[in-house]
Amino acid sequence: MVTIRDVAKRAGVAPITVSRVINNASYISDETRERVEAAIKELHYIPNALSQSLRFKKTNTIALIVSDITNPFWTTVTRGVEDASSEGGLSVILCNTDERQDKLESYVKLLLQRQTDGFLLVPINSDASLIHRIQRREIPLVVLDRPLPGVDVVRSDSEGGAHAMTHYLLGLGHRRIAMLTGPLTIATSRQRLSGYQRALNDLGLSPDETLVIEGQFKQEAGYSMVKTLFDRVNPPPTALFAGNNLIAVGAMRALYELGLNIPDDISVVTFDDLPFFFGQPFLTLVAQSPYQLGWRAAKRLIDHINDTGDRTPIELVLPVELTVRSSCAPPKP
Amino acid sequence: MVTIRDVAKRAGVAPITVSRVINNASYISDETRERVEAAIKELHYIPNALSQSLRFKKTNTIALIVSDITNPFWTTVTRGVEDASSEGGLSVILCNTDERQDKLESYVKLLLQRQTDGFLLVPINSDASLIHRIQRREIPLVVLDRPLPGVDVVRSDSEGGAHAMTHYLLGLGHRRIAMLTGPLTIATSRQRLSGYQRALNDLGLSPDETLVIEGQFKQEAGYSMVKTLFDRVNPPPTALFAGNNLIAVGAMRALYELGLNIPDDISVVTFDDLPFFFGQPFLTLVAQSPYQLGWRAAKRLIDHINDTGDRTPIELVLPVELTVRSSCAPPKP
DNA sequence: ATCGGTTATGGTATCGGTACCATATAGTGA
DNA sequence: TCACTATATGGTACCGATACCATAACCGAT
Numbered sequence A, B: 001m002v003t004i005r006d007v008a009k010r011a012g013v014a015p016i017t018v019s020r021v022i023n024n025a026s027y028i029s030d031e032t033r034e035r036v037e038a039a040i041k042e043l044h045y046i047p048n049a050l051s052q053s054l055r056f057k058k059t060n061t062i063a064l065i066v067s068d069i070t071n072p073f074w075t076t077v078t079r080g081v082e083d084a085s086s087e088g089g090l091s092v093i094l095c096n097t098d099e100r101q102d103k104l105e106s107y108v109k110l111l112l113q114r115q116t117d118g119f120l121l122v123p124i125n126s127d128a129s130l131i132h133r134i135q136r137r138e139i140p141l142v143v144l145d146r147p148l149p150g151v152d153v154v155r156s157d158s159e160g161g162a163h164a165m166t167h168y169l170l171g172l173g174h175r176r177i178a179m180l181t182g183p184l185t186i187a188t189s190r191q192r193l194s195g196y197q198r199a200l201n202d203l204g205l206s207p208d209e210t211l212v213i214e215g216q217f218k219q220e221a222g223y224s225m226v227k228t229l230f231d232r233v234n235p236p237p238t239a240l241f242a243g244n245n246l247i248a249v250g251a252m253r254a255l256y257e258l259g260l261n262i263p264d265d266i267s268v269v270t271f272d273d274l275p276f277f278f279g280q281p282f283l284t285l286v287a288q289s290p291y292q293l294g295w296r297a298a299k300r301l302i303d304h305i306n307d308t309g310d311r312t313p314i315e316l317v318l319p320v321e322l323t324v325r326s327s328c329a330p331p332k333p
Numbered sequence C: 001a002t003c004g005g006t007t008a009t010g011g012t013a014t015c016g017g018t019a020c021c022a023t024a025t026a027g028t029g030a
Numbered sequence D: 001t002c003a004c005t006a007t008a009t010g011g012t013a014c015c016g017a018t019a020c021c022a023t024a025a026c027c028g029a030t
Helices: A004-011 A015-023 A030-043 A049-056 A072-087 A101-113 A129-136 A158-171 A187-202 A219-232 A245-257 A290-305 B004-011 B015-023 B030-043 B049-056 B072-087 B101-113 B129-136 B158-171 B187-202 B219-232 B245-257 B290-305
Strands: A061-066 A091-096 A118-121 A141-144 A152-156 A177-181 A212-214 A239-242 A267-271 A284-287 A315-318 A321-323 B061-066 B091-096 B118-121 B141-144 B152-156 B177-181 B212-214 B239-242 B267-271 B284-287 B315-318 B321-323
Touching: A004 A015, A004 A030, A015 A030, A049 B049, A061 A072, A061 A101, A061 A290, A072 A091, A072 A290, A091 A101, A091 B091, A101 A118, A101 A129, A118 A290, A129 A141, A141 A290, A152 A158, A152 A290, A158 A177, A158 A187, A158 A239, A158 A267, A158 A284, A158 A321, A177 A187, A177 A219, A212 A219, A219 A245, A239 A245, A245 A267, A290 A315, B004 B015, B004 B030, B015 B030, B061 B072, B061 B101, B061 B290, B072 B091, B072 B290, B091 B101, B101 B118, B101 B129, B118 B290, B129 B141, B141 B290, B152 B158, B152 B290, B158 B177, B158 B187, B158 B239, B158 B267, B158 B284, B158 B321, B177 B187, B177 B219, B212 B219, B219 B245, B239 B245, B245 B267, B290 B315
Parallel strands: A061 A091, A061 A118, A118 A141, A141 A152, A152 A315, A177 A212, A177 A239, A239 A267, A267 A284, B061 B091, B061 B118, B118 B141, B141 B152, B152 B315, B177 B212, B177 B239, B239 B267, B267 B284
Antiparallel strands: A284 A321, B284 B321
């Protein structure tokens, strides 16, 4: 391996002088700079970032720990994070937990060892001990998507979105609206459920508990939730509210198999878009701003890293938007 | 920051003894081990991976540089890589080039500085200088998806797949098959095109060059390629062969707008599946094995890192499979 | 009693860089 | 001429860990 000492020898200077050339620090005569740069080229020298980071106590790296990288929502968040980070000269280590607490914990441990400058993470349950482990080391941290007390949080208004969407369905005349919720251990799921319930309460309707069904944030879960629902519940729902986009896709596949037409036989709505359409975009949904979510969170984190911006925890709640397309219709009489 | 010296002081031993406890190396009396472990817990000590890596000359990290992380094909490859890596105790740094050579180059430079133990990458053009830069440092490298001489390659049989698929369309009676190819600077695109041409030649048909149209591996490109095609070419094609799944999605949206029905008015085929279906899966396609691709490549890389397995470059070509569904029909008379 | 091996621990140099302090020359203003 | 500053470079210690060598107690074998 070529080290700074090899370059120094070749250029006939001290190692520290080479270091100064690399970092554009201090005074260097043009002549020396040229000799050093020539030596660097000839030897194909590149500085070892490990030793630099060790000395600088800075790795210029942040961790992004998300729950499901196969969900386009999260890849878009990732884009936002990457764009904000590369602007700030930071690189991003992307990790995926599959909503598993054990994976989250082992990633955090690994990344702490690696001296990551900051953490962007999606918490899985409400256990804050992991968060404390990061905070104790005074490493900047911003939590994504899900509320958690005592920490910076950037998330969307799930409760409000669910409320508005349910309100919309009620306005179309639906009274039996099924909620295919994600795991209720996850705060986002709970918020969406409570927005749904609040909208029902607004009209003085008492929620039918058999219409609320819980499963993973996955296609297969959406599929089997619908199957279970239509197996057990009578009369069947006239509208489905999916907890997220993947659940919606699975649910729609199940509806297709059941021979039900959207929106003629049943209305379907969800959270979050899907970028792959085979025909016309038609799902009515609550649109979050995943890119903004990632971008804002990363910006906030970078502020912390640079020690700019105040330190009192903030909760940034991004607005959501109702995107009405063609997957809903009034219920059949 | 808590260092190994703090722990040593607390436990009343030398730093090196703490190091031995951490790494389970050499002899340690039970009593000392317990004292050290207690000190580690009390101080919440975690070893600094930077200094460990500097000393060990090993980071236990590999780089995975893909061309488009928003494409489900690549997220699945990533899964394969991660699974194989975590089995081997390695973590993966995921980078995304968007098919841009400049981004690829800056990532490689960054990752070389970070002392990554190995590289898995998707080359963009045929310029091998970047590859040489990695090889010169004797860092293990496996190239994904696209052939490149003198290096380990793991890829799919694009040419064979395109040939089989075109053969299938010809068998249905299609004679005007449009090819919506990806950028021809990318080897995969060229292979798919040449498989298509070979199938035409098999029947003694001379390819109509106006039916071959080139664009990015993106939805928007697929969309505009179809628009251009139907604007310019007469008579229009009876079948479309999309260069990849994203092109296919964009193309189908354009067909929808043109009021053309699949497969009644036009047949559509592509490479690679899309995991998000709103109804029944219906695209007939050439299925690669992205998970296998990632897994095999990572395994090979890990063998290199551990210096097992022979060093002569191999090219592993994974078979593809024709998945016939319902997006094709004989051409209208 | 001596030898040699196992067990247990520590001192010091080192990985590849940079911080800190020292040094030396040249140029500037009083 | 002298003090002072800007310019240019180097020596040594250090970031946090481990490699290497040394030391010492203890044990059974000779």
